[in-house]
Amino acid sequence: MKKRQLGNSDLFVSGVGLGCMSLGTNEAEALRILDAALAEGINFLDTADLYHYGLNEEIVGKAIRDRRADIVLATKVGNRWTEEKNGWFWDPSKAYIKEEVKESLRRLGTDYIDLYQLHGGTIEDNIEETIAAFDELQKEGVIRYYGISSIRPNVIREYVKRSNIVSILMEYSILNRRPEELFPLLKEHHVSVIARGPVAKGLLTNHNAGKLENAREKGYLSYRYEELERTLQIVQTAAPNRPLEEIAVQYCLHDPVVASIIPGASSIEQLRANANAGQAAPLTAQEYEHIQNTTKQDLYELHR
Incomplete structure (x- = not known):
């Protein structure tokens, strides 16, 4: 699988990674x-x-023990x-x-973490203190690089300006294009996006009937049910010969600011479908522009 550089680090990650929370x-x-x-x-x-109070890290640690x-x-x-x-x-x-990093190292069965991420963050935090913690861990060799997991524009801007982060993990999909507002800033500072939720909880797949029905009452993000149904049909017409999940994955990978997408997988079948979608041909410029011109790009209204 093709690999991409994570920010300005020397880490090269597969275009499709694995979000382990769903294991x-x-x-x-x-x-x-x-x-x-x-x-x-x-x-x-x-x-x-946090995932299952440390159990997820323990399982991942066992899986990589002989191939760290x-x-x-x-x-x-x-x-x-x-x-x-x-x-x-x-x-x-x-x-x-x-x-806590010592506990993560113990559970993972390793003596270093490639990418240590702040799992949230608010503008009211003592950001300088948090950055100092990550900088010290990096100097000690306990972590190689660090990033944040955040959707808040005001927090993201502060860390881009004040720290040495190499990545930001945030939800990103055709149905949630809000991160695109930040792409120019991240490119300028050589910070990569790690995209979770690229298939929008299963809505952007060809097996989405149940997921779509669940959205009948409340919709999805800013999409009302009828608007969501129509949008999914429009997205499929952008590349009618491709599975919908392939369109969704390749949309997220189209902009090079995205280093990797990390869909979850609760079965080997899901895992392989994600991997296959990631190894498919990229969207053409026309396909990408069609999707951009026919779907919404909302903005985060809070945490500006």
Whole structure:
């Protein structure tokens, strides 16, 4: 699978990675999916300390134990869970980040993390303290690079301006084009996008009947049901000979600011469908422009 440079780092990640949150808690099945991902040429795995209160990191660690050097491993920090494991609260402090990274390393069975990401963030945080924590971990060799997972424009602008982040993880799809507002800024500063949700919770697939029905009452983001139904039909006409999920994946990969998409997979079949879509021919300029001209590009109205 073709690899792309992550920001200005020396990390090269597969165009399709694996968002590990959807692996579930059945270890044997999760390990089968992870093995299949690596067999497909996927080298980028994204997890977080919060997923199933650390269990997800433990499973990922077992999967990569004998092939760590072949993997670009990403995890996240900032959501501190209670001792009872019945909830969590936000803690981006330097003290917590520098302690929690040790726990992630232990669960992952490794002595370094390729990409350590702040799992959220608000403009009210002590951003300088958070950046200092990541900078120190990088100097210590515990992490190779760092990024943030955020959709908030005001937070993103601050980290782009004040830190050495190489990536921003955010939801991005044909139905959620809000991140495109930030693409010029990120390109200017050589910061990559890692895109989650490229198939919009299954709406941008050819097996979307159930997902579409679920959207009948509440719609999806700013799309009302009728508008959503019409938009999906229009997107399919952009490339009528392609599966809808292939169009969706290739749309997200079209702009080089996107280093990787990280769809989840709860089965090997889903995993292979994602991988195949990522290895398909890129959208033509005409196909891409058709989609851009016939779908909405909303803006984030909060956190400006």
